[in-house]
Amino acid sequence: MLRVEGLRRKAGDFRLCVDRWEVPAGTYLVLVGPSGAGKTMLLETIAGLEQPSEGRIWIGDRLVTDLPSESRGIGFVYQDCCLFPHMSVRQNIDFARRYHRGGDRQDGPATTELAEMLGIGGLLDRRPDSLSGGERQRVALARALSIRPKLMFLDEPLGMLDPVSRETVATELRNCHRRFGTTTIHVTHDHAEARSLGDEVAVMLAGLLVQSGPAEEVFRKPHTTALARFLGCENLFECQVVRDARAGQVELSLGGQVLRFSSAISGRAIACVRSEEVRVQPWAGAMPQTASCAILPGTLIESSLRGPLIRMVVETDGMRWVSLAGRALSDAERCRVGMKVAVLVDAKAVHLIPAET
């Protein structure tokens, strides 16, 4: 649906640079990156609100690089909604119907129909400043949907909401996507949000699109250590990987224990294990070793609550492991700081990143 090639844009010291990027039709893609990574600038450039210094952009089969913004058919929702304060909710949603000057506009769904669908039917005659954050976000969504957009850009739509409205608006966004099937790009700096909402995730760091793909894959198998760190991976260890040609597998020594699994990487590498994949339990004497699971003895040095989760830091023979576990389900609650514990790491949970030279 969206194809970008060789896009370049400079603003002061900042450089946006996207060599090739494709978003398939009907996808709900979450573009995640730290603040100032250029996510909004990328979207605004694609929407024609900023001019790229070079590059080409296709929407569907149409080359839109030289089209003005109003003819590109992109719905845009900003974090703070930008509802026109001098208009009522109805006039806001009707804006495109009244003032559209672009080329081929298809008539979008009727205002009342849209409003009913998003649960704002009763607010049509109100002014934006009398609405709550969640209501504003829905109005902004309805306004963007009123042009029946080919592409929908949501710039941190949940950023300014309280946790409850966050949940409902997030559901609303997914529902809208399901109903209209509009290809959607949702920008956020919150990777938890990205993981829970996106079919696909693309990560942007310092003006570069570093990785994109299905959400779980991106989170479990980041391509670089910087990306792994940004995505919240706390267990990163340098290691030596030895290829075992016979079995088509690699061998990896982790804290003195050997794990065996299949991977294409050998030589010096970074082993990356997400903290939710690391289990911690009280030490119950030496256990039989296998090649598919490493059991490392260590000392629990820190334990703190993270909402429904418990975060534990364990030191094992020069390595520092971080584990995140559900409070009710794990043995974690039996562990006390200073206790001797066992760290369990499954071979399947280990992802290898080639060491940077």
Added chain:
Amino acid sequence: MSDERSGPVVPSVISVGRPRSNWIPLPRQRIISMLVGAAILALVHLLVGSAWARITGSADQPGGSLRPQINLALFVANLVVLGSVLLSHRSLNWPRVIAYAVGYAVIVWLLWPLMRIMPENALLLVLSLVAYAGLLGHPWLVGYLYLFLLSQRFMPAYLYSAFLLAALFYTTLPPAVRAWHHGRERFVPLCHLAGMMFLLLLLLPIIYFCTLTSAQDIHARLKEADVLSALAVSLRTSAIAAAVVMLFGVPLAYAMVRRCFPGRALIDSLIDLPIVLPPPIAGITLLFFLGPKTPLGRFLDQHFGLQFFDSEWGIIAAQVFVGSPFLIRASMVAFEAVDVRYEKVARTLGASTASAFLRVTLPMSVRGILIGTILTWFRAMAEFGSLRVLANRPRTIPVLAYERFIEFRQSESQSVAVLVLLLSLGVIVGMWIIRAMPRLLGRAIGAANAAR
């Protein structure tokens, strides 16, 4: 609400019983004490008056014995005061009665010496007492009455200026004083106080000057032909000047805010040039550029019949020159306050850049532009220095006021000057209304929603 569900809707009028009276039933003994009290006060007044007359040895001295009509008026006023004290409360306690009595005594104490100077001042006492009675329920408002009487007593020459300023302080200062008193925050109240002192210096001459002339005098001036024609010239030229500045200044302000171009910072400072340039210099500059002997002046005269020396065109040119910074600055501030993303959203919704400006940015910044326009308009009307050089005729109001001052000194120029002052005050009020507009509008909308 739950009743309505069970049965047919009953009009609420029926369900309400006898309407509750707003009137407090009058107890007889209170009426009697009211009448007796007033009679005693009248007696005391007479006794004190005649005793005073005997001491000073002159019965016809003012304040000694007053004319019967004034005595009657005083009796009625006392009756009204006593009536409101006794009848406005369901229950009375001694502290309250004593507070009322002290308030009454203070009024009499303030005005008694004035009555001695001139018996007609008794009418002032009567009026004050009636006002006092009316304001008893609102001690805050009684303060204004005291301020007026204090000004009357101690600063009769500056009566109105003193009263207006005291009232201004009385209205705005208490929160600062309270904050100071509680010791929570001292710096801001101090700033507030210092600012108010400065305001006093600025406002005192203006208010005093306004009180020197009368409405009748201004009315008389408004019948004079040259005042009227000067007023017309002023209003016409300044309105045209404001329109011209609006036509070109608003686009300039928009471009300055939304575009980054080389030399932007320089232009940004040049906009303020007319403010820092002494007006006569502006006039001289314009004269050397557009005057009858310059090439451009000759060209415009021959081809378009436009003459700038001593003509309305000259007035407009000078006014445009000195008035433009205000509108441009105000518009720039207004445009800067509108997030550019509003325009971006409008564009994704299909509006062109011009349409996004007209439908979104302009309505959102219209208040700032309006305030800028009013400032420019009246700065143009107030222009004097450059007009003396470039276009002394036809006379505008400031030129007329000045010429009258030179010719006749105070008497004739005063009312013209006050007329201009009142016009300017009108501008201030207009800007205040524009600033308060969204709040008032919001309140009206809130009320409408509540009614619905």
